[in-house]
Amino acid sequence: MNAPAKFFDASAPVAFGGKDAGNTPAFRWYDKDRLVHGRRLEDHLRFAVCYWHSFCWPGGDPFGGETFLRPWHQGADAMAQARAKADVAFELFRLLDVPFFTFHDVDAAPEGTSLSESVANLNAIADLFEAKMASAKVRLLWGTANLFTHRRYMAGAATNPDPEIFTYAAGQVRAALEVTHRLGGQNYVLWGGREGYETLLNTDLKRELDQLGRFISLVVEHKHKIGFKGPILIEPKPKEPTKHQYDFDVATCYGFLERYDLLNDVKLNIEQNHAILAGHSFHHEVALAEALGIFGSLDVNRGDDLLGWDTDQFAMNVPELALVFHEILNRGGFTSGGLNFDAKIRRQSIDPDDLIHAHVGSMDACARAFLAAADMLDAGALTxxxxxxxxxxxxxxxxxxxxxxxxxxxxxxxxxxxxxxxxxxxxxxxxxxxxxxxxx
Amino acid sequence: MNAPAKFFDASAPVAFGGKDAGNTPAFRWYDKDRLVHGRRLEDHLRFAVCYWHSFCWPGGDPFGGETFLRPWHQGADAMAQARAKADVAFELFRLLDVPFFTFHDVDAAPEGTSLSESVANLNAIADLFEAKMASAKVRLLWGTANLFTHRRYMAGAATNPDPEIFTYAAGQVRAALEVTHRLGGQNYVLWGGREGYETLLNTDLKRELDQLGRFISLVVEHKHKIGFKGPILIEPKPKEPTKHQYDFDVATCYGFLERYDLLNDVKLNIEQNHAILAGHSFHHEVALAEALGIFGSLDVNRGDDLLGWDTDQFAMNVPELALVFHEILNRGGFTSGGLNFDAKIRRQSIDPDDLIHAHVGSMDACARAFLAAADMLDAGALTxxxxxxxxxxxxxxxxxxxxxxxxxxxxxxxxxxxxxxxxxxxxxxxxxxxxxxxxx
Amino acid sequence: MNAPAKFFDASAPVAFGGKDAGNTPAFRWYDKDRLVHGRRLEDHLRFAVCYWHSFCWPGGDPFGGETFLRPWHQGADAMAQARAKADVAFELFRLLDVPFFTFHDVDAAPEGTSLSESVANLNAIADLFEAKMASAKVRLLWGTANLFTHRRYMAGAATNPDPEIFTYAAGQVRAALEVTHRLGGQNYVLWGGREGYETLLNTDLKRELDQLGRFISLVVEHKHKIGFKGPILIEPKPKEPTKHQYDFDVATCYGFLERYDLLNDVKLNIEQNHAILAGHSFHHEVALAEALGIFGSLDVNRGDDLLGWDTDQFAMNVPELALVFHEILNRGGFTSGGLNFDAKIRRQSIDPDDLIHAHVGSMDACARAFLAAADMLDAGALTxxxxxxxxxxxxxxxxxxxxxxxxxxxxxxxxxxxxxxxxxxxxxxxxxxxxxxxxx
Amino acid sequence: MNAPAKFFDASAPVAFGGKDAGNTPAFRWYDKDRLVHGRRLEDHLRFAVCYWHSFCWPGGDPFGGETFLRPWHQGADAMAQARAKADVAFELFRLLDVPFFTFHDVDAAPEGTSLSESVANLNAIADLFEAKMASAKVRLLWGTANLFTHRRYMAGAATNPDPEIFTYAAGQVRAALEVTHRLGGQNYVLWGGREGYETLLNTDLKRELDQLGRFISLVVEHKHKIGFKGPILIEPKPKEPTKHQYDFDVATCYGFLERYDLLNDVKLNIEQNHAILAGHSFHHEVALAEALGIFGSLDVNRGDDLLGWDTDQFAMNVPELALVFHEILNRGGFTSGGLNFDAKIRRQSIDPDDLIHAHVGSMDACARAFLAAADMLDAGALTxxxxxxxxxxxxxxxxxxxxxxxxxxxxxxxxxxxxxxxxxxxxxxxxxxxxxxxxx
Ligand SMILES: [Co+2]
Ligand SMILES: [Co+2]
Ligand SMILES: [Co+2]
Ligand SMILES: [Co+2]
Ligand SMILES: [Co+2]
Ligand SMILES: [Co+2]
Ligand SMILES: [Co+2]
Ligand SMILES: [Co+2]
Incomplete structure (x- = not known):
């Protein structure tokens, strides 16, 4: 299996071509070396490609199955698939010339029949990542553990009614955090996709909040113990897959972090689509996190204002992004955070090049918006x-x-x-x- | 002007008639003296009629004008109108046999041309209330000041960009709090209808939050100074009239109270319609407030799940109410709080008796739901x-x-x-x- | 593989036990032989169990995998799985004592590697169904073809930009319609889950509407040709999986049927969850279909008013159902239609008996609501x-x-x-x- | 009262200044004489200022009163107020150099104590309009009658349970239609703000639809009788003020027009804010109306995707507008329709010049979007x-x-x-x- 050489048509990285670039993929706005407020655009925007949507998701939705038929999803050897997937992933990182990537443990390596085996798989792929990163530009923005897909987590991980499952989750997070540390990850993310409830009829709200507070405290303690310097990021989302998720929005997360004395160690990873599902603009969530001192990073994507689920589309809305970047740049820009493309191409976008078009189009939209924000700040237009x-x-x-x-x-x-x-x-x-x- | 004697057809209070009561207004479920968990139903439910919707609102909406043509809204003498309105209000309290009422300063007495005149008007009507209460059963559940209707508050009261308007609001609140204290009010409510923003383009979020924290702290200090024993209640609402209101929901209020060190003195007044506008069930908001120790009181009403504004309809949904009461009774029931009908009859309900039907129907729905909740608790059905x-x-x-x-x-x-x-x-x-x- | 005998604990059908039935599954309200307006309750309500949610869905959601681990989903022989599934299905029909069931072609029989093979599989399972139905009470309320799961349909079936895919869909529908006819199905359903668009940027709206009109006309012509007497039912849904579905709601379907001259042959199958996703109450959609003369059947389930996707929960809301049945009974009740449980147990409901509890609870809720509707009609309470x-x-x-x-x-x-x-x-x-x- | 000379600071019309225009109000994109596809930009866009939001609305909302304190709302003489208002209105038309305006009967002239008096008032103001139009550039895009504000219409006009109210509405519409005709109006609009219901419990849906069909047929017949050439436009809106409005969306209106045989005479006036309240994009509603052959005109404004009511903000979203204009221009552009600013400045925008800024900003956004649409069409980018x-x-x-x-x-x-x-x-x-x- 030697997927990458064959998967994408292009072999040269996408380059800046300016507004009059022809129809070949090219950046029209994202001139990575352009200096803005004394920093290169690449260093401001800190783009990251995410593993799950771009390399793991087969194109299914609740009413339909696989559409992408990726070559690395074929075959019986899960570890061989994982290596083939990594080859394609690093090829895309190279073609897009992005500085960062992100992944969940189970995106990178297959789960085994026991936690030990899963951890061993993860470490084997981490070795591969390390080797690839030695000769590549790309670095790790953050890593995370998937505590929501497996059926054991159907009623939550940290907030599970069963402390044994909390324990299993602890095992998974330790491994993912340590791999993130080893790969030089700049943050570690906890997304509580199942930390919530389906019905209050079977839920002890107070107890579950305490469980979640305890779990995150354990992670924070361990981070300090192993010398991981980056922040822990939690990611607000109000619902889906659960009816109610405890990390509902920025304001809710703030109260939670206050209650469990976590404000010093935990920041937020804010996503556009989660903002609108909570009834807030992306701008609001970012502005509020900045106001409360808990802004960390962005999952840059875009929901559909008229749909009630997480569509995770590629961000293309320049006016919206400009106000978000205005807020961030006005407070000094990103530190450990960046712009992670928690975005998936539509399931009808079945050509390999659709992955290129989507990232390039969104990187350009972000760059254009960022430049507009910088201009507004320079002119004091709003300030x-x-x-x-x-x-x-x-x-x-x-x-x-x-x-x-x-x-x-x-x-x-x-x-x-x-x-x-x-x-x-x-x-x-x-x-x-x-x-x-x-x-x- | 001698409105009350003529306004309602009935002259005898509505009585309990059981499930087979005829078509005359009668309670079918609300048997006020029935003992539940050692307490009379009336003492559990603590119903309050609100002044604004039932006596002040003329029936207008954003696309239409007055429909009710209340006699006490006629005439040139605003204080005479206020007295006539009080006559009708106390007549309704008597007919419904409710133990409580609630009001805003401007519901009770007309604003004058200066704050001094407004405060004098308020105190004059408070004298009248005091006199009426001496011979009536009804007591005051809570009072509040309206800091959102007058154009001076168009950009907020506590969160106004102009500190002079903050100051004016302080003057209004002191008067309303002191009147509430004088009338034996059991709580004092602050609803921040304009404490939010229309657009982030002209809003300094961090500063406004600090302003709001300061304002509530001032009220808490004053409450202690004058010896008012009841809690200060804030009322979550996510939006409307503003695009975003700082007291978005229970979780947001919790974080705010933590941040400004107000958890000891401030509790929440939770409204069904505000819950659903925030994307939460009423049950959720009550359960969360109980879990976080900040539950205070209820604005019992009902929104339309398919409409995006505050319809403030009378609560009629027994299954929903039963779960809410299950939560409250399981924690011991109301202390200073109660069930305030922050509910308005539809603008097409132009007959005087519609006011009776609405309250009786909703009191019955609450009573029936409460009895179901008590039965579930007794059987341990959910617990x-x-x-x-x-x-x-x-x-x-x-x-x-x-x-x-x-x-x-x-x-x-x-x-x-x-x-x-x-x-x-x-x-x-x-x-x-x-x-x-x-x-x- | 001999699943049924082992799958459910119970072996005797659930019986009517009245309100004081103990904790064993029993109907408390659904007394099937009770006469209402001259008809047995069973003949009024015409309950149908659906195949897809109850026997095919593995418990996955967009963020999680299989939870149910059904025995009939194991093993390599797809036809053997299909037969084992049929055994369990007919066992559930028997235990619930329901008069009807419903299915999609691909629910019943596995797709082959060509349409011929798929059709052969379907006919083989139809033989099995026929044999089972010979000795069972259960009849077929309706059949349908799944034109939305396979990747070939990712851009629609009838409304696909490629006429070849339209053609493939025609092949699938002919087979499903003929099997439905052979099994004595009382209606045939077309749900256009992918007949809509993801983005207008690549969509020719006018052309696609014409394609859909043509497709349904072809089905109607074929129905007459083979002598199928039941109506064709289309099922309104506004969105999900697509951004916009052409059968948005009842009013939209009416205009569509008018435009393509299909009002004589096509009626509507109305679902509660689809109603609320379109911004309408279930009551509204049913009342409007009745008013426009296009009411056909119900997918009885329940969405969550605060979630923006199709949760397809079991209907448990008595007050809501009562108004719907009031509307239907007031027009004479069901003819060819019935109450199809297009409802799925939550993915955490992993015990076999959860399937029993869900159906029994919802059948009871419907029966109770139906009796209330009949009482209201008898009393002329609303009429x-x-x-x-x-x-x-x-x-x-x-x-x-x-x-x-x-x-x-x-x-x-x-x-x-x-x-x-x-x-x-x-x-x-x-x-x-x-x-x-x-x-x- | 000589309001206009004093109301706005400016005295010269706003002119095109290009992208580098200074801070004085100037058009940066709207170069009215620029030729696009053989037509002047002014003739393509056909901007209209609306009377109600800009001159009649006092700045109130459901929780607050008047903020604007317009001089022409002072004084006891309603006809003098109406004339002063007209002076300001025509001054704004001149300053903005717009080719069109629009109004409701009651916007222009006060209601009297009888319909006769109301009609006389309307005709007197129509005389004034006629005189002003003789020396002004501005023409009438459309007129309409307000059948929703007065309490007599609280349960609908055409769909009222009382045929007397239907009759009253007929009287009002005849007068408004004839005045529109006399003033050279290019369309006549019927917005059914109260043609819907608050609760199905008291509504006969079928009968009310028939009433509405009859009413519009009467208007169409009368239009032909008096020789009015322009189309009748109905305006889809799903809800607000009612819970459900019969003209829900474009698709619903299509079915309605089919049902009552009105497709030849009636077209649609589509509003962005109404589109999103119905769960559709503005683009969708326009594309669908074009596909169905019922596109008429636009109420160009913008709602807030995260709010559930009609905010009627000025349209500023260039990417959204560009796709709408792409659709319209691709079908040949406007005929009798145009871009009516059914948009209101925020209630905090209390300076006279806010009216200028809002219109100029939105006209520029439209012009920029229109030019982008023309470029896309020229390049065949999407087609x-x-x-x-x-x-x-x-x-x-x-x-x-x-x-x-x-x-x-x-x-x-x-x-x-x-x-x-x-x-x-x-x-x-x-x-x-x-x-x-x-x-x-
Ligand atoms: Co994310
Ligand atoms: Co997301
Ligand atoms: Co309230
Ligand atoms: Co409210
Ligand atoms: Co369905
Ligand atoms: Co559904
Ligand atoms: Co409009
Ligand atoms: Co509007």
Whole structure:
């Protein structure tokens, strides 16, 4: 099996061609070496290709089966399949010239008939990754363990009614965290896909929250023990596959991290599609995480506002992305995080090159949006009116109120003073919206 | 103007008539003196009629004007209108034989041309309420200040970009809190209808959250200063009128109260319609508030699952209510809280008696649901299977894990031991659902 | 492989036990021989067990794999599996004592490597069904062909951009229709799960609608040719798996059937979960189909109002079902249609008996709701106020307007006549809602 | 009262300034005289300012009162107010240099105490409009009657349970239609805001649909009688203010028009916000109306995908608009229709110039999108791949199938022939999405 050489048509990496690039795959906006605010675009955007959607998913959906028929899904030898898959994956990383990738334990290596065997498989593939990374540019943005696909996790991993399953999950996470550490991963992610419930009729909510708090605390302790420096990232999602997932949204995660004293070690990996499933804009979730000091990384993708499930489409919406990057760049940009393509090509996109088109199109959309955000920041397009709008809070009385130097009675007395009648000012929403349109 | 005597047809309070009561308004399920778990039904359910929907709202919606043409909305003298409205309100309290009512400052008394005049109006009507309450059964469940209708609050009260408006709001809240205290109110509510944003383009999220934290802290301090014993209640709502409201849902409020160190003094007033607008079941929001120790009171109403705005219909859904009451009764029932009818008759319900039918129908639905909940608890219908499902966590190893006596490595080693292969057990959802159907 | 004898614990059919039946599976409300409006309850409700959810689905979801591990899904011989599955299926039909079942071609028999082989497989299993039905009570409510799971249909069957795939689908449908006919099926269903689009960017909407119209016309012609008497049923669903499905809802199907002149031969199979995904209540969809004369049958299940995908849960909501049955019974009840359980047990319900509990619980909920509907009709609880509300349209002027005997000008002139000022009357919604609560 | 001279700061119309126009209001993309496909941009886009949102709405929402405090809403003389409002309106038309406006009867002139008085008021203001239009550029895109605000219409106009109210509505529509005719209106609109229901418990669906069909037929007959040449437009909206509106979406309207034989005279006015409330993209609704031959005009605005009510924001989303215009331009562009700004500035946008900024920003977004659509069409960016995708249907066998020359049996036999195994082709969605991104 020698898949990569044959899988994609192209052999040379996709290059920057500018707006007038022809129809061959080329970046029109993503000029990786362009300097923005003193940093290369590649170092700002920190793109990562994800393993599961691009190399593991066969194209099925709840009403249909496999469509992709990937060559590396054929054959009886699971480890041979895993190696063939890795060959194609690293070939795509090279063709896209991306700096990062991400994976779950079971994406990379097959589960065995026992945890020992699964861990051995994972370590064998990690050896292969290590060897490939030695001669490749690509690094590991983050690793994670899949605690939701196997039937043992049908009622949750950390929040399972059975402590034995919690224990099994601990075994899986230790292995995935240590492999992530060994491969130089810059973060470790915990997505609680089954940490939630199907029905409250059989659920002890309080107990399950405590279980989840305990589990993440154990991971944090272990991370320190082995010297892993990156943050633990949890990923908000409100529902699907469960009816309710405990990491509902950014605000919920904040309260959870406060409650279990995890704010120092855990940050958030925010996904567009999960934001809208929770009833929030992507912009909101990122802005709130920044405001609360828990922003970590992005799963950059796009849901369909009119569908109620996680479509995980490739992000192509420049105006939306520009506001998200405006928020991030205004706080200094990514540190350990990056832009992970938690995005899957549609199941009808069955040509190998569809994988190229999707990533290139979305990388370009991100780059264009990022450049627009930088321009807006340079011009103070949004930041200057914002400062002006809140100027009263920067003045002495505003500072005194916020600083706790005024009581309710003092304020109330002032409000009762003759002639006290503050007048509202225009919010200028349409003006600001059309202003943004000049940049995107 | 002598409205009440003429407004409703009935003059005798609605009485319990049992399931076979005729077509005259009568309670079929709400037998107020019936003892359940040692307490009268009236003392369990603690029904409250709200002022705004039942006496102030003229029947308008975003596409249509007044339909009700209430006599007390006629005439030029706003204080005379307020007194006539109070007459009708207390007449309805009497006819429904409810133990509680609730109001906003501006529901009870008209705003003046200055805050002083508004406060004077409020106190004058409070005098009238006090006089009426002296000879009536009805008590005050809670009072509140309306910080969202007047244009000065169009960009928020506590979270306004202008500290002068924050100050004005402080003046209004002090007066409403003190009136609530004087009338023996058992709680004080803060609903942040405009504490949110219309667009992030003009919003400083972090600053506004700090403003809101400060404002509620001021109210808590003042409450202690004047000796008001009841809790401050905040009311989660995700949106409407704003695009995003900071008190989004129970989980968000929990994180907010943690962040601003308000968990000791503030509880939640949970509304069904707000729950579903946030993507949660009413049951979920109540169960979560109980789990987090912040449950306070209920705005009992009902939204339409297929509409995206706050319809505030009268609660009529017995199966839904039964699970909510199961949760509350299982934790001991209401303390200072109760069941406030934050519900409005449809704008086509223009007959005076529609107000009677709506309240009686919903009180009956609540009573029937409450009795079902008590029966389920007595039989351990849900609680016994729940204990069984989590029994592993009550066993020594489960307790050790949750108690912090196991490290990730210890658990992982155990998971790697030969033959360790925990098996999932049925969640029995359909069985439990049909079991509940036997009771409701 | 001799699955059935071992699969379910029970061996005797579930019987009616009344409200005080003990904890063994028993019907508490479904007394099949009880006469209602002159017809046995069994003949009114016409329950059907569906093959796909109950016997084919392995318990997977988009984030997780098989949980049920059914014995008949093991082994290498697909036809042997199909026979073992049929054994269990007919055993469940017997245990539940249901009068009907339903299936897709591929549920019953495995697809071969060519259409010929698939058709041969189907006919072989149809032989088996025929043999089993000879000694069983169960009959076939409807059959259908699965035109959405195989990758060839990823872009639709009738609406595929490739006429060859349309042709393949025609081959599959002919076989399924003829097998349905042979087995005495009372209807034939076409669910257009992939007849829609993922993106308008690659879709010719007008052409695809014409293709779909043509396809259904071909089926109708063939039905007449072979003498199949039952109606063709199409099943509205707005989306999922596609972004947009052409059979969006009842109203859309009506327009489609009008456009392609299919109103005489095609009726609708309406599903609760599809109704709510389209933004309608189940009640609405049924009432509208009745009003438009295209009501056919029901896929009785239940979605989660707060989730955006087809959860296909077992129907347990008595108040909702009662209004649906009120509508149907008021028009005379089912003719060729029935209540098909297009419902799946949750993937955590892994015990064989969960299949029993789910069906029994839902059959009871339906029976209870049906009895309530009959009582409401007998009492004229809703029908009498309805007639009164529209009485003006039954009076001469109302009839003249509706009968086309008034022009706009005549009406306008009358409206301009002095003193013409019609007054609205109360809609009495809360009264009617609490009235319904007395019955359910 | 001499409002206009003082209301807006500007006195010169907004002009085209190109992308580098300074901060003064200027069009950056809307170069009205630019020729596109042989027509001036102004003649393609046919912008219309609407009266209700821009001049009548006081800034209230369900939780708050007036914010705008327009001078023409002051004073006791309603007709004087109406004239002052008209002065400001025509001043805005001039400043924006728009070719069209739109209005409801009650937007323009106050309702009187009888229909006669209302009609007299309307005609008096129509005289004023006529006079103003004599010296202005602006023409009337369409007129309409408001049949939803007054309490008499609380249960519908045409679909009211009381035929007297149907009659009153007829009187109002005749007057509005005749005024529209007199002012040279190019279309007449019927929006059925209350033609729906709040609860099925009190609704006779079938009868109400017949009433609505009759009403529109009367209007069509009258239109012909008076020689009005433009189409009648109905406007799909699924809900709000009602729970269910009969004109739910384009597909529903199509079925309705078929049923009541109105397809020749009635077209659709499609609104973005209504589309998304119905669960459709704006693109979908326009494409479907074009496919069904019932496209008429657009209410160009924008809803918030995450809110469940009609926010009617100004359209600013260039990528979305480009696909809509691609659809329209591909079918030849607007005939009698145009782009009506059924959009309101946010209630916090209290400065007069916010009206200017909103319109200019949205006109620019539309122009930019339109130019992108024209470029895509010129390049065949989407149309060429589309033709290729469906090429099989243009070939002989495809044409024969669609032309009714193949029976199900013939097709089935062909599918059974050895080796018949059609293969799916890639849908290329990501490629097409990134292709569109090159243009917008
Ligand atoms: Co993700
Ligand atoms: Co996702
Ligand atoms: Co409330
Ligand atoms: Co509410
Ligand atoms: Co179905
Ligand atoms: Co379904
Ligand atoms: Co509109
Ligand atoms: Co609208």
């Amino acid at each position: 200057a009116p914002l400062a002006q709008r809140y100027e009263g809070w920067a003045a002495p009385e505003g500072r005194a109120i916020l600083g706790g130097q005024r009581s309710l009675a003092e304020l109330a007395d002032r409000a009762l003073s003759p002639g006290f009648d503050p007048r509202p000012r225009s919010g200028r929403q349409e003006y600001l919206e059309s202003l943004v349109n000049r940049y995107v | 016994a299977p729940l204990a069984q499902r989590y029994e592993g966590w009550a066993a020594p190893e489960g307790r050790a894990i949750l108690g912090g006596q196991r490290s990730l490595a210890e658990l992982a080693d155990r998971a790697l031991s030969p033959g360790f292969d925990p098996r999932p057990r049925s969640g029995r959802q359909e069985y439990l659902e049909s079991l509940v159907n036997r009771y409701v | 009498a106020p309805l007639a009164q509300r529209y009485e003006g349209w039954a009076a001469p002027e109302g009839r003249a307007i509706l009968g086309g005997q008034r022009s706009l000008a005549e009406l306008a002139d009358r409206a301009l006549s002095p003193g013409f000022d019609p007054r609205p009357r109360s809609g009495r919604q809360e009264y009617l809602e609490s009235l319904v609560n007395r019955y359910v | 060429a791949p589309l033709a290729q995708r469906y090429e099989g249907w243009a070939a002989p066998e495809g044409r024969a199938i669609l032309g009714g020359q193949r029976s199900l049996a013939e097709l089935a036999d062909r599918a059974l022939s050895p080796g018949f195994d059609p293969r799916p082709r890639s849908g290329r969605q990501e490629y097409l999405e990134s292709l569109v991104n090159r243009y917008v």
